[in-house]
Amino acid sequence: MTQALIEFRDVHKSFGASHILRGTNLKIPKGEITTIIGKSGTGKSVFFKHVIGLLTPDSGDIICDGKPMSAMTRAELWDWRGKFSYMFQNMALFDSMTIFENVALPLEQGTNLPKEEIRKRAHERLRQLDLEGIDHKYPSELSGGMQKRVAMARALVTNPEIILFDEPTTGLDPIRKNAVHSMISEYQSKFGFTVMMISHEIPDVFLITQQLAMLDQGEIIFQGPPENIQNTEDPMIHEFITGLQSPQDELTGMDTVTQGKQHYNQAMEKMKEGQKAFSIVVLTLEGMEEINAELGHVQGQTILKNFSCDVKPYLREGDSCSRHGLNQLMVVLHNAGEDDSRRFCFGLAQKLKAESILNGISEAVQTLNVSAGFAEAPMDAGIDEVLASAESREATFLEFSIK
Amino acid sequence: MAQPITQEQGLPGPPPPPVLSRIFEPFGQRVMGIVNNLGAAMIFLLKALVLIFGRKQPVAIIQQINMIGVKTVNIVALVGFFTGMVMGLQLYYTLVQYGSVGVLGSAVALSIIRELGPVLTAIMITARAGSSMTAEIGIQRNSEQIDALYTMRIDPVGYLISPKVAASIISFPILTALFDLIGILGGWVSGCVIMGVNSGSYFYRVVSSVTLEDVNGGFIKALVFAVIVSTICCYQGYFTHMRTDSYGARSVSLSTTSAVVLSCVSILIADYIVTSFLL
Structure with a gap:
């Protein structure tokens, strides 16, 4: 300590x-x-x-x-x-x-x-x-x-x-x-x-x-x-x-951190019962410090809110998305291996629109990156271990300019 | 669980306090309370006086002179004028019985400069500015603004109280002088303009009978009243949260009432004491 x-x-x-x-x-x-x-x-x-x-x-x-x-x-x-x-x-x-x-x-x-x-x-x-x-x-x-x-x-x-x-x-x-x-x-x-x-x-x-x-x-x-x-x-x-605890994360409309962990545990239980493997995808809004400094924290959080709203429609039934960090979302993809996770990320990269994510943001000159990392959960692995693995493989897959 | 033994159960309870204790204890507690409050107020005043000389105080003092002094000018002038007029009228009817209306100027001027000027000015400032000092500080206390100052390492006494005390010390004598002047003019209006006393005789008597000692005496009283009024009003507001008889808005209201009543009574008591030393 x-x-x-x-x-x-x-x-x-x-x-x-x-x-x-x-x-x-x-x-x-x-x-x-x-x-x-x-x-x-x-x-x-x-x-x-x-x-x-x-x-x-x-x-x-x-x-x-x-x-x-x-x-x-x-x-x-x-x-x-x-x-x-x-x-x-x-x-x-x-x-x-x-x-x-x-x-x-x-x-x-x-x-x-x-x-x-x-x-x-x-x-x-x-x-x-x-x-x-x-x-x-x-x-x-x-x-x-x-x-x-x-x-x-x-x-x-x-x-x-x-x-x-x-x-x-x-x-x-x-x-x-x-x-x-x-x-x-x-x-x-x-x-x-x-x-x-x-x-x-x-x-x-x-x-x-x-x-x-x-x-x-x-x-x-x-x-x-x-x-x-x-x-x-x-x-x-x-x-x-x-x-x-509120029933959902008030900002993003997604599940809370605690609920995210519960979803992970449930998916792990199901896997133990013989269902297919599942994966975790971590989505991170990079460069938020610069955006906060340039535009203020309120604008920064608005971007996160917009981003969460835009990701939500692309989740399949049974998948869950929760707040993971201040600028991070964690998606639990059920019945999904690494290839499925990769496809999910590429799909997002193609479908997400900068105009929507930056909706309501006033003028600025920053560039905003979204990075994604994914990992398939091994049997009996703890959430922290899988998250660390996903985060270690994070790569930028979206780049927006705020103009 | 053990039950306390009571007399109702036929068993002896604690012996009742002696009769004399029952009579004198509340009285003694009250006296002790007064002595404690006087001591605390004295320390409060001394601290406020010492902190007047801070580097950033002049601006705050000027602002307070505006609040306590300048904004009280009108009411002091009005009260001074009508007090002078009443004095002129009353003294005219008294003096005319003895054929001595010629000394009207002396009578009006001396009574205003020696007594009425300092006392009534102090009472008017208490009513106008003293009550607002108590209410303002009391509200700041109840809404934790004073605690907030403390956490910012700003001494609340130096920041809030000292400028008010300093402004009172500066404003009271000046307003007293204004009251004196306008009061004498008020006496002239009622005595000379309305009742027909000779103006030259009125002002000659004013000039010839008023000495520098009279004027200084009035200023000494004004200074003493300034210290008393500002201390009582600020103290009542600053410690409004310590009241045991009320809380919140009610405590501010009661503190304001106490401040005005205590100030007025203290002014009259101090007036007698200072006069007895001056004469």
Whole structure:
């Protein structure tokens, strides 16, 4: 495991008679995305406020980069807080300030940057979040989704080392929700900051998070990678996870990651029962980082949505297609060997039209590639093994220009 | 599970507290609460005063002078004018009985400059700007905007409170001077223009009877009121979430009411104390 940046050791916190945190233990690895899940009212926001020092534990301690928070001097705490950005659940935008003033405030008050640089950075973040042209509006003039994105722009504008996102995608439409996830993931891998996120977006967060922790009644009852929580046999965790899962991936209209795995397992069972072999095809939209940078994440996710819609009609009955990664789809082709998979890919390459995939995309100069890889599933092989094999054989089969 | 033993079951419960404790405990708790609040308000004020001298404060202070001072000019002028007129009228009917209408200018000017000017100006600013300070800060507290400042490493006291305190310290004496001036003019309108007192005599008495000590005394009072009003109004808003009698919008409403009432009462008490030192 990567070095723990923040560690909760038996933290307790009460408000009057309500005992919110009851011996919380959790390690937050440095440079990774950790998502906290749990029912409403289990203390997730209280947990976050402890991380940044807005609240202090009644007992227990929080180890911040190796040093107990209780032993920190005022100056050290001030410096520690300087590493953070916090995106509040209810946004906490300054309602008497314009959108630009909101986003620029952390730079204006917390740095000595010249005004022109502050203006440039704030506008850059607003542009990346598809918020151009609303500089002079006030938060109350925006929709809830736009306010979320403004709050996110404000959290990202200082290029912090650690970002706390308290339900960053609640209330957003599927494209923007995925755009936010894509942005968090992309920036995290680009800048290497540590992300802590509270989210109910299951299984969408599984695509971007490295570590998942479940908080229940003030205690962490699960901590580990998302794959582990999907395979858990704990009935309560299982019920929670399945209860939150949407019946299909909201963006692509395809199956979810979890359902994709279930389809794979079912196909494997059938193969064991004597049916023909089956294959996996992985379709990847390449160059999404450049597209996100050029056109914004919302446009990037629109392309993925269009692509998924266009692939769907070419699936045979019994085949399944599910979301595999942020920019990936996984197709399980039943009764199909490698030759069938190859034909499927070539067929797609001939039938898919650039105009349809790029429908609704405004001007730009990027080139978008779609690559495909396929592999026949050997008997008793795990999904990860087959996926790895398919991905290793990926080759570009479609190339579109966005003009 | 073990049941607690109660007197209803015929078994002895915990002994009741002594009668004296029952009488004095709530009183003592209230006194302790007041002392705690006074201490916290004093620390709050000192921190706000220290943070006035931040590098980025001048612009914020000018903005607050606009909010607290400039936007209160009209109401202060209006109240000052009619207060002066009432004074002129009342004093005219009192003085005319003794044949001393000649000293009308002295009477109006001294009562306005020494007492009415600072007190009424402070009360008007409390009503106009103090209440809005409390409501604004209270709403910022309840919507986590103050927490958001804290997470951005912006000291909420320095960013929100200090400019208001500084702007109050600058605005109160200036508005008091304006009130004094317009009040004296109001006295002239009712006393001289309406009731026919000689204008030359009125203004001669104003100039001859008002000393620099009177004017300075009024300014000292204005400064004291500025600190009291801004501290009480900001403190009530800043700690609105600590109220135990209400939550949310109701807590902001009650904090605003408390701020105005406490400010007005404190102004009158402080007025007596400062006057007793000045005389």
